[in-house]
Every structure is written in C-alpha cells, then in structure tokens.
Amino acid sequence: MNQNLVNDFYALASLIPPEQVSRYLHAQGWELIDRREGLLEEWTEPAAAGREFDSEIHLLPINDGYRDFKRRYVEFLTEVADYYGIDAHELSHRMRLGDADVLLFRLSHIEDLGDSVSIDEASGVLRVAHRMLAMSARYTASPGKEFTGRMRPEAREYIKNHVSLGHTRRGSFVFPILSGPRTGKGPEALFAHRVMENLAIGLHRVQDLIDDIYPAEPDEFTPLVVALAESLQPFAKVPGLRFVDISFRWAPGRGLPRRTPDRAVILGSSSIRKIGASGARVRDILQNRNGDHFTLMASRAPVDSPTSSSVPVLPPTENAEISGQIISLQIDDRRIQNWGTRYSIVIRSQSHDAVLDVQIPVNESDYQRASEARSRGVATTAAGVLSRTDDGLLLEGEVIFDGEWSK
Known part of the structure; x- marks a missing residue:
C-alpha cells in the first residue's frame, strides 16, 4: 500500500x-x-x-x-x-451511515453466478423492495387505510428522502437498502424505524401463508401481510432461483426492536407461489367481510385509566404521541434485559377526559433532562409505540424536551 x-x-x-x-x-x-x-x-x-x-x-x-x-x-x-x-x-462514508436500519435481499441461484446479477433481475428486486417499503410506509402512517390513493405526507417524505441503496457485499448478490435519515434523529428517524419494524413483522407473518395457517380472525397486520404476499410473486418467476433471503440489520444505537423476530425470511420459488395463493384467499375473505373495499381498521383497545373510572380510547398503537407533566422518575436494574436501560419516566396525559399515566424507557442522558423538566414543571412529549402491559401503559420511542427531539 x-x-x-x-x-x-x-x-x-x-x-x-x-x-x-x-x-x-x-x-x-x-x-x-x-x-x-x-x-x-x-x-x-x-x-x-x-x-x-x-x-x-x-x-x-x-x-x-x-x-x-x-x-x-x-x-x-x-x-x-x-x-x-x-x-x-x-469506509468512512459507510460508517457515517451507521444510524440507518438495513433491509437485505440476497438471491441464491441453482447455478453459481458469482458476484454478478443480470440488470433485469436487479431491477426486479428493486421494484419489489420499493413496493414493500411503500406499503409498510403507508401502513405505518395510516394503519386503518387502504394501500391506494395519495400517500400521507410522512410516508411520501420517507420514500423520497430516507430510503437509499447501499453497496453490495461478497458472496451471492446482496441488495442492501438503507432506511432512515443520515442524522438518525428526530421524527423522521422514528417513522423510518417504525416502517422497517412493521415490514419485518409483516414478512415473518407471511411465512404462515405457506401452510395456509394464517389466523382465521384477521388483525391489524392482515392487510399488510396480504399485500406483501402479492409483492413477493415476481421472485417466483426468476429463472434458476433457489431462494431469496430477506433479512434486517438494525441501527446500532437502537438495537433489535422488542416485538420484531430476529430470523431471516428465506423463501424458495414454490413457497412464494403457495404464499401468493393463500394470500389471495385471505384477501377474498376480507373483501367479503368488508364489502368492495379491501380495508381493515387497526385495533384500538380501550383501557382503564389508572386515576379515572372512565374508559378512554387510545390512539393507534403505532405512532402514538402523548404530552403532559412528568410525575415520576424510576431506576430499576431489572428492566435492563427487556428495555436495554434501567431508566424510565412516567408522563401523566389527558385523553378523552381521562387521565393516563404512561411509562417511557429512556437513556441516562434523557433521564437527567427529564429530572430538570420535572423540577421546572415543563410539559414533555413522547412519541412511539404505545402498548398495554401487566404494569400499565408503556410507550417505546423518543422523548421531546422544550419542543426539540432528544439527542
């Protein structure tokens, strides 16, 4: 050298x-x-x-x-x-992209083609990837809407500015697709991360269609699962394809999402065809239940408020946002295994004339900022995935102090 x-x-x-x-x-x-x-x-x-x-x-x-x-x-x-x-x-450029989640498509052929792939096949993979990410972005922005019509602004912004094609690696041809703004911060980064989480969950549920065992009772993910099953079908027509391997690499700063399986999705041509047929049957069931429009509203589970007898209706599980006063700061080493942090805060928020106490895991830096915000009586906002646990309401996402996203 x-x-x-x-x-x-x-x-x-x-x-x-x-x-x-x-x-x-x-x-x-x-x-x-x-x-x-x-x-x-x-x-x-x-x-x-x-x-x-x-x-x-x-x-x-x-x-x-x-x-x-x-x-x-x-x-x-x-x-x-x-x-x-x-x-x-x-190498410096690639490491600066370390805050992005990565979607990986690896194509394996019966005949080893080395480190190359035909331009037609590459174009097909990119079309499939674009369709999958667009559908997941639509679902993330509007869980109860159809996959047609005009995209919500946050979904359009994500597809236009926060999805890029990475470099290939050795071995069978690999398509690394980077998701998220390069800063890795702010509401755009949170939305991009939610898109990839939903895509990962949807793809893993797609595998149940191989044996036609997808749950008889549809849930909020069913429209996305059916749409992904349809989008996979071009791979069944690739000559000499042994399998397609779809996997995820999660941004180092965030770690593996709690609800997301960590196994790759590996599908051969025959499995992809079975998925397409099963997905079409599920689509017919949904259309028969819902009329001419293929739509399924996301669940909104009512929960009891810890301080009120009224029953509020929570916002959608994905992309929930709450605001209010910080009423508690907690340190518990037992939480590290599940949350990756020992620190959490509790925000008291108003929702439909009821009071909700929501726990949010935070890092040590945000814990200190939350302590200062509490002492000043400053309202704080948190956005992310809202769920109900045995201990009450839990929101996993990001916290905003004084109108700015936490660093």
Missing part, C-alpha cells in the same frame, strides 16, 4: 473511535467471538449463507493508551476495507 493510502487510514483512525467501528461491524453481520472489556475485541467476517469457510480473526484494539494502539487500529481498518474492496474514504 502506498504512503498516501496509509495516511488516509491514519486520518480515518483519528476521526472514528473504535466503539463506532464495533457498532458498524455488528450491524453488518460480523461475528464478535471475544471481548476483553476496555482492551480489545476479536471479530470474524460475516459468513455467506449456505457456505462454510474458515475466517481469520481480526483484532480491534480498544484501549488507546497502548504504545502500538494507532498502528494496530490502522491495520484493523485496512483489513475491514480490504474485505469490502474499498478505500479509507468509502
């Missing part, structure tokens, strides 16, 4: 801390095989599905107090760049 390229990697090592590299590798499917807290991590390259190979171990130094830290760190960054066949500038 010439000196200019070496200097580029030294410059990159000064800009990006090892912790950010570690989060990027996790999101890209690399395997962490050992960690020595505060010292180093050992990683192996992501294995291509259906292939077995021995991957060498790459050592990521963490402690910059060691004399040879910079040299070893540059060596590690160079190895990662070599794996993807890119330079230091491109």
Whole structure:
C-alpha cells in the first residue's frame, strides 16, 4: 500500500473511535467471538449463507493508551476495507451511515453466478423492495387505510428522502437498502424505524401463508401481510432461483426492536407461489367481510385509566404521541434485559377526559433532562409505540424536551 493510502487510514483512525467501528461491524453481520472489556475485541467476517469457510480473526484494539494502539487500529481498518474492496474514504462514508436500519435481499441461484446479477433481475428486486417499503410506509402512517390513493405526507417524505441503496457485499448478490435519515434523529428517524419494524413483522407473518395457517380472525397486520404476499410473486418467476433471503440489520444505537423476530425470511420459488395463493384467499375473505373495499381498521383497545373510572380510547398503537407533566422518575436494574436501560419516566396525559399515566424507557442522558423538566414543571412529549402491559401503559420511542427531539 502506498504512503498516501496509509495516511488516509491514519486520518480515518483519528476521526472514528473504535466503539463506532464495533457498532458498524455488528450491524453488518460480523461475528464478535471475544471481548476483553476496555482492551480489545476479536471479530470474524460475516459468513455467506449456505457456505462454510474458515475466517481469520481480526483484532480491534480498544484501549488507546497502548504504545502500538494507532498502528494496530490502522491495520484493523485496512483489513475491514480490504474485505469490502474499498478505500479509507468509502469506509468512512459507510460508517457515517451507521444510524440507518438495513433491509437485505440476497438471491441464491441453482447455478453459481458469482458476484454478478443480470440488470433485469436487479431491477426486479428493486421494484419489489420499493413496493414493500411503500406499503409498510403507508401502513405505518395510516394503519386503518387502504394501500391506494395519495400517500400521507410522512410516508411520501420517507420514500423520497430516507430510503437509499447501499453497496453490495461478497458472496451471492446482496441488495442492501438503507432506511432512515443520515442524522438518525428526530421524527423522521422514528417513522423510518417504525416502517422497517412493521415490514419485518409483516414478512415473518407471511411465512404462515405457506401452510395456509394464517389466523382465521384477521388483525391489524392482515392487510399488510396480504399485500406483501402479492409483492413477493415476481421472485417466483426468476429463472434458476433457489431462494431469496430477506433479512434486517438494525441501527446500532437502537438495537433489535422488542416485538420484531430476529430470523431471516428465506423463501424458495414454490413457497412464494403457495404464499401468493393463500394470500389471495385471505384477501377474498376480507373483501367479503368488508364489502368492495379491501380495508381493515387497526385495533384500538380501550383501557382503564389508572386515576379515572372512565374508559378512554387510545390512539393507534403505532405512532402514538402523548404530552403532559412528568410525575415520576424510576431506576430499576431489572428492566435492563427487556428495555436495554434501567431508566424510565412516567408522563401523566389527558385523553378523552381521562387521565393516563404512561411509562417511557429512556437513556441516562434523557433521564437527567427529564429530572430538570420535572423540577421546572415543563410539559414533555413522547412519541412511539404505545402498548398495554401487566404494569400499565408503556410507550417505546423518543422523548421531546422544550419542543426539540432528544439527542
């Protein structure tokens, strides 16, 4: 490697801390095989599905107090760049996109085509991906509406500005599709994350259509499941296709969504055809129940208010927003396993003349900001997924202080 390229990697090592590299590798499917807290991590390259190979171990130094830290760190960054066949500038660009969720389509053929795919087939995959994301965006913005007509503004904004095509990786041809604004903050990031969560849940439920065991009683996800079943059908016509592998990589800062399965969806041509036939039957059932329009309203489960005898109607589970005073600050280590944090706050909000106390998990920084907001008596807003648990109402999302999204 010439000196200019070496200097580029030294410059990159000064800009990006090892912790950010570690989060990027996790999101890209690399395997962490050992960690020595505060010292180093050992990683192996992501294995291509259906292939077995021995991957060498790459050592990521963490402690910059060691004399040879910079040299070893540059060596590690160079190895990662070599794996993807890119330079230091491109590696820096990819790591800055680490706040995006990623939707992955991998096509495996009966005949190994190496690292290429026909332009017609690639166009078909992108059309399927675009349709899936558009339907999930429509569903996320309006759970009770049809998948036709004009998109809601937030869904249009998402498709136009916050979906992009990433770079391919080694092995069978892979289409990485990045979801979310590059900042990874604000209401647009929250909406984009909800779109990907709904898409993941819908795709996993699609698999039940293979054996025609989709629940007889439709729920709020049924229209999305049926629409996704239809959108998969072009893959059944791809010549020589063994299977399509659809998986997700979740933004490192958010982690795996609580309700979302973490297994890839792997479908062969025959399974895709069965899904199409079963989906059409479910669609007919819905149309017979609902008339000419294919629509199913999202459930709105009434719950008892903890401080009132009236029964309020909650907003839709997805994209709920509440505002009110912070009435409680809680620290509970038992919550870490489920929430990924020990901190939570409780906001008291008015809804349909009833009072709702809603618990929201937060990070340590937002916990401190919430403490200040409570002491000043400032109203606080939270937006995200609202659900009922054994302990009451829980909202998982983001908190707004003084009109600005938390950082």
